[in-house]
Amino acid sequence: MKKHLIFDLDGTLIDSAPSILHCFGLAFSTTHTPLKTELNNDVIGPPLMEALRRLSGSDDPALLHTLAAAFKQHYDTSGYLQSVVFDGVPAMLEQLQAAGYALYIATNKRFDPTEKIVAHLGWQSLFTGVYALDYFQPTLQCKADMVGQMVTDLVLDAEACVYIGDRLEDGLAADAHQMDFILVTWGYAGDVSRMKAHWQRCAQVQALPGMIATLAGGAQ
Structure with a gap:
């Protein structure tokens, strides 16, 4: 039986692309750093430093640190408040919790803004745990490592877990631990191909509980 549902955040539960892209733009403009690639949804999802390397075309630690500090200043103070919940997600989460599943978030977003978003949306009671790469010390390098650490620390049976996300990386993280994966396509869905x-x-938020129930072996 499936008992534990692990959700990605950006592109799965919330649309944070406009606010993140706006704050990336501010970070580059206020530091007078030229963008080397287009600001689009492709940079939503990877860890912050990876996104900044891609956008700046640089591996210079000093430059990346400056850009990261500028981004955090904008996003962590007000940008995160602009995150938009996908239609139907709150009711879907409440339905799954009422059915007896334990819900978790596992995201590449830094823990500080993730925690702020969860609090801003009033979701604290919905999630058993909220995890990010930098929740762990030392900071983990990828989602596969994060899912593995969660399984170990929480003593989860991977066969009782389902990971739910919108990116190839999410599916590969689930595969790394022999965990069922559901690719949702209502968000950015950049990796459907x-x-x-x-x-x-899963293409519709409202269909997710039924799909999970099928994986779990019966109606919930």
Whole structure:
């Protein structure tokens, strides 16, 4: 039986792209740093430093530190408040919790703004745990490591878990730990073309509980 549902955040539960892209733009403009690639949804999802390397075309630690500080100043004070919840997500989460599942967030977003977003949305009671790469010390390098650390620390049976996200990285993280994965396509859905045959695919928020119930082996 499936008992634990692990959710990605950006592109899965919330649309944070406009606010993140705006804050990236401010970070580059206020530091007078030229963008080397287009600001679009492709930079939503990877860890902050990876996104900044891509956008700046640089591996210079000093420059990346400056850009990261500028981004955090904008996003962590007000930008995160602009995150928009996808239609139907609150009711879906409440339905899953009422059905007896334990809900978790596992995101590449830094822990500080993630925690602020969860509090701003009033979701603290919905989630058993909220995790980010920098929640752990030392900071983890990828989602596969994060999911593995969660399984170890929380003593979870991977067969009782489902990971739910919108990116190829999410599915590969689930595969790394023999965990079922559902690729949702109501968000950014940038990696649909790279979907693996054994993954489930869900196009509508309202359909997710039924799909999870099927994986769990019965109606919830």
